[in-house]
Amino acid sequence: MPLFVTYRGLFSFTMLEDERKLILEAKGGEAEAFGRLYDFYLPAIYRFILLKVGQREEAEDLAHQVFLKAWQNISGFSEKGLPFSSWLYRIARNLIIDRYRRTKPVISIDEEFVSEKLIFRPDISDIDDRKDIARIMASLHELKDIERDVIIMRFIEDLSVKEVSETINKSEGAVKLIQHRALQKIRTILNEK
C-alpha cells in the first residue's frame, strides 16, 4: 500500500508523499517509480472512466491506455504546469472524447450491473449502499459531460476547485457554478425516482 498524504487548507488535494521524486525517476525511465504512481492513481482514473462510460470492459481498456500514454509521454510532463493527477485526468478525458466521438456509449446502470459488474472495497457489503450507488451512478449519466466530470472530480475523487479548473480548462468560478447546477440536477433526479 503506497504512502500518501492529504493536504487540507486553501487547496485540498491528495498526492503521494514522494510524488515529485517518483515523477523525476519515472522521467529518467525508472519503471518502478512509474509503477508506484500507477498503483496510487489507477483506482481514481479507473473510477472516473467507469462513471463516464458505464461499462467495465471499456473502462479497463481506457484506463490501460491512459497509463500507457502517460508512461510514454512522461518526459513531456511539466511539474510547473498541471498537477500529475490533473494531467492523468486530462489524458483520460481526451481518450474518452476520441473513443466516443461518433457514437455515445450505451449505458444501462441498475442494481444488477452494480452487483455483478463492479468491484468494491471489502467494507462495502451493505445492500442498501449498493442500491444507493446504482441510483447515484444512474443520475450521473443524466448530466452533461462537463457536469459529470466536475461532480466526479470534486466529490468522488476529492480534487480541489483549482485542480478541476486546470483539468477541464475553465475558471474556478465556472467550476463552482457547474458544480452547483449539477448537484441541483442530481437532487431533482433522485427525488423524482
Added chain:
Amino acid sequence: MDRLTEKLRLLQNIVPDDDFALSAKFSILASEKPSPSARLAFPKFWIGSVVMAATILVILLIGDIKPPSVTKSVSEIASIDSVAASFEADIDITLKEIRSYGESAEKTSVALYEASSNGPTHMNSSLIKKEFDTLNVTLPDPDEANRLLEQALF
C-alpha cells in the same frame, strides 16, 4: 456535508479488478519508453537557438547595430571609391592599348599578305622616283671606281 455528497462519496469504494490492475501494469511497464534524453534535450536546444536567432534578427532590423564587418566610416568609403576609380582608369587604358595593338597587328598582317602575294607591283613609279629624290643619293664616278678596283686587285 449534506446527504447527497455523502452518497456521492460511496462511489469512492469502486475499485478496479486486481487481475486487471496487475496485468495492465506489467504490460505498460514492459512497453517501450521513448528515450528521456532525446525528448528533453532537443526541444530546449531548438527553442534556445530559435530565440537567439530571432533576437539577433530583431536587433539588426530595428536597432542601429550592424555587424562589425560592414561598419565603415564615410572617409573610409570615400578612399575606397577613389582607389576603385583609379583601378577602373588603369583597366580602361590597358583595354585601349590592347585594342590598338590588335588593330596594328591586323594592318601589318594585311600588308604582309599583299606584299607576299602581289610583289612590289603596288608601288607606282612616281612614288619610287619621289623616294629616290628624297634620299638624294649621289652616285660615284664609274671610272674612279674601276681604277680603285684595279689597284686593289693587282
